[in-house]
Amino acid sequence: MDVTFYISAAVAVVATLAVITRYNAVHALLYLIVSLLAVSLIFFILGAPFAAALEAIIYAGAIMVLFIFVIMILNLGPQAARVERIWLKPRTWLGPAALALILAGELIYILISGGEQEPKAGTAVVGANEVGIALFGPYLLGVELASLLLLAGLVGAYHLGRRSGSEGSDSPGSGRPNGEKV
C-alpha cells in the first residue's frame, strides 16, 4: 500500500508542476486532470473510496471537461503559446517559488517533529454510507447552504443563457444557435 501511495503522490506532484510550466493551455489542463486522478487514487489508498470516486466524477469528469470546453472554444493557437512563453520569464517564478518554499519548509518541519504522534492514516475505511449519514446528520446546515449557493448559480446561468427576443427552444446546455451547419 505504501508503494502505491508514494507512486501516486509522485505522479500528482510531477503533473501539478507540469500544469504550471506548460505553455499550451490544453496541455496544462491535461496535466491537471492527471494530477486530480492521482489525488483521487491517494484518497482511495487512504481508505476513502467515496471521496475518491467523487474526486474523479466531479473534478476530473465534470469541472475539467468544462474548462477544456471553454479553452477549445477560445481556440488558442500556437501564437497563444508564444505569448505565454514571453510572459513566463524566469523572474516571474521568484514570488511563487519563495511562497512555495515557505510551505515546503513548514511541511518538512511538521513531518520531522510531529509525524510520529499522528494517527496513521488509512486505518478505517470511510464508505459512502458514513459520508451520507454525516452529511445529512451533523452537517445538514452546510449541505443546505451549498445547495442555496448552487441554486443561485443555476438561476444566474439560466438568466445569462436565455436568448432575449427569440422564441426558439433554448436549453442551458447549448448557448449556441443551431443554424451553424457547416
Next chain:
Amino acid sequence: MYSAVISLITIFGVIIAALSVSAGLIWLERRLLALWQDRYGPNRVGPFGLLQVLADMIKILSKEDWVPPFADAAVFVVAPAAIIVPVLLTFAIITYAPGIAVADLNIGLLFFLAMSSLAVYGVVLAGWASDSKYSLLGSMRAAAQMLSYEVFMSLSLMGVVMLAGSFDLKNIVEAQKGLWYVVPQFSGMLIFLTAGIAETRRLPFDLPEAEGELVAGFHAEYSGMKFALFFVEEYLGITLISVLICVLFFGGWQGPLLPPLAWLAIKTLFFICFFILLRATFPRPRYDQLMSFGWKVMLPLALLNLVVTGGIVLATR
C-alpha cells in the same frame, strides 16, 4: 498462488471476451441492419460472412498510420487510447457470475460513473487535436451531449442504489433475487437506456459524428489503427451499457436451468440487438432538440423517479 492465477485468468478472460464480442458486433450489426433493410449484408468471406471482421482488421492494420501535419501530434496520438481505456476499465467492476469479477469494488457503480465521465476526454481531445473545423464541431457537440446526459444517467441509477442499499454490483444483483428491478424501476431503466445511447454516441444520438453534416465528426482526421480504436470503442460501449442494464435492472446472472454466465450473455445479446434495432429505426434529431430533450424531459423525469423511489423506500423501511 492459486488465487493469483485465477484472477489473472479472469482479467485476461474479461478483456479478451469484451474485445472479441465488440469485434463480432461489427459483423452482427452489419448483418442485422441488412436483414431489417431487406438486403444480405457481408456474406462472402467465410461462413455467413463471419470472417469479414478478420478481413477488415487486416485491411485496417495495413493502412497508413497518418498524423496530419497541422495536428497537435502528442494529443492526437493519446486521444484514441484515452477513449478506450475508461471503457475497458469499467468491465473490471462487473460481476459476471458468482465469483467471476476482476475487482469486487464496494463503490462499483460510482467507478462506472467516474469512468464514463472520463470517457468524454477522448472524444473532446481527438476533435481538438485534429485542428479541423468538422472535428472541433463534432467534439464540442460530444462534450455538451455527454456532460448533459451524464447528469441524469447517474440520477437514474440512484433508484437502484436506494433499493439495493449498495453501490456494489454484486450486492445489487443479489438483491434482485425475488424481483428484477425493471419492475419497480421501470422509468429508471428507460432513462438509463436513453442516457446510455447518448453516452456511447449511437444513433439516434450520434450527432458528434453525424456523417451527413460533419464528415465523420471528431474522428474525421483519423486513419488506420487509431480510427479502429474509435470504432471498437463504440462497440465496447454498446456491450458495456447492455451488460450494465442486465446487471442493474434484469437480474444479472440470475435465471433458471442454464449456468449464470449463459444467462448474462443471453440478456446482454438481447439488449445489443435492441441497440442495433434503434439504429435501423430512428432518424437523427436536431442538436437543440437533443439538448432540450435531455434537460427538459429526462432530467425532471429522473428527479421525479428519485423522489418517488426515495419516498417509498423511506415509508416501507
